[in-house]
């Protein structure tokens with residue numbers, strides 16, 4: 001063996017060992033409890049896809065083994081042993097017809113369950129319809145009408161976390177306001193693109209209460225990797241409680257006069273309310289005759305944000321993460337407790353929202369100090385000419401420490 005042969009065989013051996021180690025690590029990853037495992041369906045739609053996928057995998061597996069065995073046999077049988085070149089022939093109609101018909105039959109067999117699954121998945125239920133809008137880089141959900149028998153008397157607008165009743169077929173109507181995104185909760189169904197100017201539907205149904213996570217799966221720009229999402233399934237009774245809470249009037253959670261939160265409300269109106277809506281929020285104003293009146297505080301995100309929308313903050317603390325569901329509002333301990341709660345305890349825990357004991361304020365403070373540093377966004381004020389001065393995402397507002405304290409106190413009460 002020359003030095004080079006020796007070296008190359010050593011490299012090959014090492015390469016093999018490294019490959020085996022990577023493979024073992026990947027397998028170990030599969031064995032762990034992965035929250036976005038498409039092979040662990042948690043509802044009828046995902047189960048349908050998983051069942052179909054398995055059937056097709058077995059059929060193509062068998063075909064694959066037959067083909068590989070035939071190739072291996074031919075390679076072994078006709079290996080060059082110095083024999084004469086075999087007789088050259090052309091065409092074998094019987095064999096060719098057989099090899100055309102056989103795959104055609106296999107494809108027809110495969111097409112039957114596939115096409116029926118596609119139609120099944122495309123059913124348009126109307127037990128609960130929720131509008132879903134993708135934008136750079138978060139998902140907005142709005143509810144109206146009835147959902148799983150629960151009457152939603154006023155529109156509910158929320159972000160990141162989609163709350164649905166368990167055991168109820170939910171129909172999402174998905175669109176986008178800026179670029180193409182794609183909605184995906186792997187344990188509940190496949191993917192659906194969110195395309196500006198179009199409505200695509202997707203069925204979602206979870207068997208059990210719990211947290212089902214996902215992420216945008218169509219590259220949508222700078223912070224695509226920070227565009228996550230979750231579907232939260234609650235029992236119908238808990239879902240009713242969630243709806244009631246979302247529709248509570250602002251006065252139920254209005255800050256008490258003289259508190260830091262009350263100062264925070266004013267800071268919010270001054271700094272944030274041009275983009276973010278807090279429903280029913282009012283402020284002192286004057287009517288045409290100059291009399292003192294209260295006027296509603298209405299956001300105008302169309303003027304400031306490319307997508308024309310910023311997350312509704314009315315009930316921020318009923319969600320567990322923010323800004324594309326990327327940063328936790330809950331401490332690690334509370335989050336783990338919620339995520340690992342058994343289905344019959346999950347709802348009660350979720351409905352508590354972010355309690356002061358469970359609130360992890362570091363993320364929110366950091367966000368208010370400098371959002372683009374946490375999540376890359378196109379917000380550089382010198383660079384917005386191409387977008388009419390509108391930002392994609394939230395700009396750095398250069399808030400002072402006091403303002404941040406006030407805003408955190410105010411936001412902690414938004415539930």
Ligand SMILES: [Cu+2]
Pocket residue numbers: 134135137180181182216217218219220224227
């Ligand atoms: Cu996206």
